[in-house]
Amino acid sequence: MKSIEKQLHDAKEARHALRGSTDAVKTTFLLELGARLKASVAVILEENKKDLERMDPEDPKYDRLLLTEERIVALADSVCGIAKLSDPTGVILSSKILDNGLHIEKKTVALGVVGVIYESRPNVTIDVAALCVRSGNVCVLRGGTDAWFTNNALVRLIQDALADSGLDRHIVQLLPTDRAFVQELLTATKYVDIIIPRGSQSLINFVRENAKVPVIETGAGVCHTYVERTADLNKAARIVANAKISRPSVCNSLDTVLVDKLVAIDFLRLLQPYFAADNVDVFADYYAYSALEELGYPTLQRATPEDFGREFLALACSIRVVDNMEEALTHIGEYSSKHSECIVSQDELQIDRFLAAVDAAAVYANASTRFTDGGEFGLGAEIGISTQKLHARGPFALEKLVTEKWFVRGNGQIRA
Helix, strand or coil, rough: CCCHHHHHHHHHHHHHHHHHCHHHHHHHHHHHHHHHHHCCCCHHHHHHHHCCCCCCCCCCCCHHHHCHHHHHHHHHHHHHHHHCCCCCCCCCCEEEEECCCEEEEEEEEEECCCEEEEEEEEEHCCCHHHHHHCCEEEEEEEECCHHHHHHHHHHHHHHHHHHCCCCCHHHHEEECCCCHHHHHCCCCCCCCCEEECCHHHHHHHHHHCCCCCECCECCCEEEEECCCCCHHHHHHHHHHHHHHHHCCCCCCCEEEEEEHHHHHHHHHHHHHHHHHHHHCCCECHHHHHHHHCCCCCCCCEEECCCCCCCCCCCCCEEEECCCCCHHHHHHHHHHHHCCCCECCCHHHHHHHHHHCCCCCEEECCCCCCCCCCCCCCCCCCEEEEEEECCCCCCCCCCHHHHEEEEEEEECCCCCC
16 A cells, blocks of 8 residues: 555545434444444454564553453443433534624534544544544544554444444544554645544654644643642552552553652551552652661662653652642642642642642542543543643543534625
8 A cells, every 4th residue: 555545535525424424323333333342352352362462561551452351341331321422513502693684603513534543552443433423523543553453353343333324434444554654644634634643742742743634632641649748648548559550551540659748658658568569660759768668668769850750651650758739739840741630638728729730631639540531531431631722621532522613694694
């Protein structure tokens, strides 16, 4: 293949078929896809195994690539959940009649053709396809080489479900992984309406710097939890442990713990058993290192400046002891990727100050950052977590896969 223009042309043409489809047809497709996923678990796992065999199990991407029966069933349930959500298109945002008799309405409409570039997460294939079809968008998917076999299997299921529902198979397409075609996708202004990168910071930077098609970024997550001096330390230890350990390879997992000096030793003593049980590598500043060394923590290293502002994506994190809230806010302001930030505290004034001051898509008080997720937020699923401030911020899901359009009805009016 020398070009992906034919696939992009087919995607643009498929918009017309999708725009003319009814809500019932789109719902039928989603329910059919959910059923096919559950019926095809063995096939999907076999293809996923081919991808996994090509990757080092120690690679942080391995867990993102891994599918299990439980994860596939969860994906199927999510798709069926999306089927129950309201169509975000056709919503009247404003309506008025001018003095000259013109009737003007502003409504939500689909974006059009959505190009998504992502790495080793085959669940994104299903999430994006389901959300795009539900919102009347066509999508072209450029997954990573690491997930080629899995993505091929999933897109075959998607296209079969489209065909069985009376929809054009080209509504969802998988592009080849050859990097030569990425630049073609990024500059395909004739065919593609929006590009959404989902993956590492280097991928996001490359897309931002090379795209001529408008881009909605879904950013990397460098997430902090600040244990303030009034915190319930048992609660704080559980929150920090969950944020780091429950699924370390995802963007909403914890990367840096900030703890007030007045409670640092007591907090680290409570945290130590949680981290030790899962062999979490700790990169600690001078004060935290001394405390954990005295506790006999087994996987301890001295932090370097590069260990702060680092997205670990593994069972590893950095710890810094701070003197007060001001120092914690300064640290977060310098190193945050504006994804998800948390304070653990019993002081409502300090909580309010933190939530107001921190510039992030999601800010938490006394809860794990692991909740920053479209499904957990009741959005059905997500395209990704947007850390920018235009169009979408936070879990980027169904209700943001639309733009606006003005509808003007007249009766012969002309402008003076």
